[in-house]
Amino acid sequence: MKNKQYLASLLLFFVIIFSSKAAQVDTVLVFSASMKKNIKTCVILPDSYKKSDKKFPVVYLLHGYSGNYASWAKDFKELKKQVDLYNFIVIGVDGNYSSWYFDSPIDPSFKYETYVTSELVSYIDKNYKTISTRDGRAISGLSMGGHGALYLSIKHQDIFGAAGSMSGGVDFRPFPDNWDIKKRLGSINEFPENWNKNTVVNMLDLLPNNSLKLIIDCGVDDFFMKVNRDLHDKMLDKKINHDYIERPGEHNLAYWENALKFQLLFFSNFFNEKAKI
Template identity: 75%
Template sequence: MKKIIYIVLLVFVFFSAKAAKVDTIQVFSASMKKNIKTCVIVPDSYKKSKIKFPVVYLLHGYSGNYATWVKSFKEVGQQVDKYDFIVIGVDGNYSSWYFNSPIDPTSKYETYIIDELVPFIDKKYKTIASREGRAISGLSMGGQGALFLSFKHQEVFGAAGSMSGGVDFRPFPEKWDIKKRLGTITEFPENWDKNTVVNMLGLLENSNLKLIIDCGVDDFFIDVNRELHTRMLALKINHDYIERPGKHNIEYWENSLKFQMLFFYNYFNDTVKTN
């Protein structure tokens, strides 16, 4: 019995010796006049290292929050340690869609992320404070949000991804509180047109933004992702596009995140070598 206990203890110590650290912090948004919770995951090497780290911002889906990535994704800490970058779990207030609402002045999540959150993280943590050291991705609503923000702010993000993204939400006018952020599609069609990613590809002309987009073949967003992919091909916009078996669920996203993290790791490696 003593021998068995001793072996178990050794195994426990081995896995505990290297573990990403998770912080929950409050970031004040001057634009929305409130504190917003944010999840920060740093690799085990962070505390003792004198180098600066690249950062991946992750955006949750509808009804999620900043803690989605540590509560629902059991391997995210291992991936942070493996690739040695910082991950930021952004809070998008369950249904913000990550843009500045043209009808609700209290919902300014584009301003918050770009002008408030990113500078705060760069000030508080040892980050590579340039587009070469930043990537952004998300799932569902967060996939739309990550592409939206990266397309509009290529000076901030050098790489971006989307997992099962709602990259054209116009076919779903009654879903996910979108009309609370944009008004109804019948009354304010221009709001819907200019804030949906599929209509923003003109921003990628002569762009060097690195992109990875994926969606499950049984996902209700598969058609809009295929349309985005088709338009990008026609415009000769460089991107990785993947379809895999899967639905709009955590099982698909856990697998998808592994591919996206590897994509960002490779991007950071390339930019570090060339800058």
């Protein structure tokens, strides 16, 4: 009987010890001067954050259409463990449900490129112990957010040193009536220049010197598979270095949970090389 009680007590001790190590999840309000509103943001800090005086690299994660800032912490069950494993800060960005993460040329109330690259990054660097250079920042996202991560990193290589896309809508022109894109750009027939200028596949000329570390990932049964393959082929033609992954999977959470593991490892390797964490 005493042995059983001892074993039970020992088991409880280890449960308490190991469960006490957990990333901290906070929700903060970040004011956007460009859009004149507060925007909720999820900040996930590794368990080591409070115990260390060092500065931490940051990964910004962009949700897909109809998602929000809390999607990553709520839906990705392993994310907090991964934050502790790699010892970087993760930011769950809110891009409205359908911003596509650019500054809308037809709707001045949607300035999410300005918000993410200027206002949000500045807030995070001011309020947290971050490595506030491109060598300490990465950005990724899924679906709409995959497009956004590549779009923002390509346009702002002074801010982000690495970027990824999971099932990204990297060329949305084949989908002119979907996901409120025409609310942000106007109709493709009336404003074709808006669509051509703001789709990732047409932005590769901004990557002449392989200055970004890039990882692109899409499931073979995803409706965005073709546009991702087309982007990959175009990058090969232009000799743009990137990691490219296709694996069985659809446009769903099960695929993204697996893909995120590869992306975070990719970013950890980048930070280890560049930021010397």
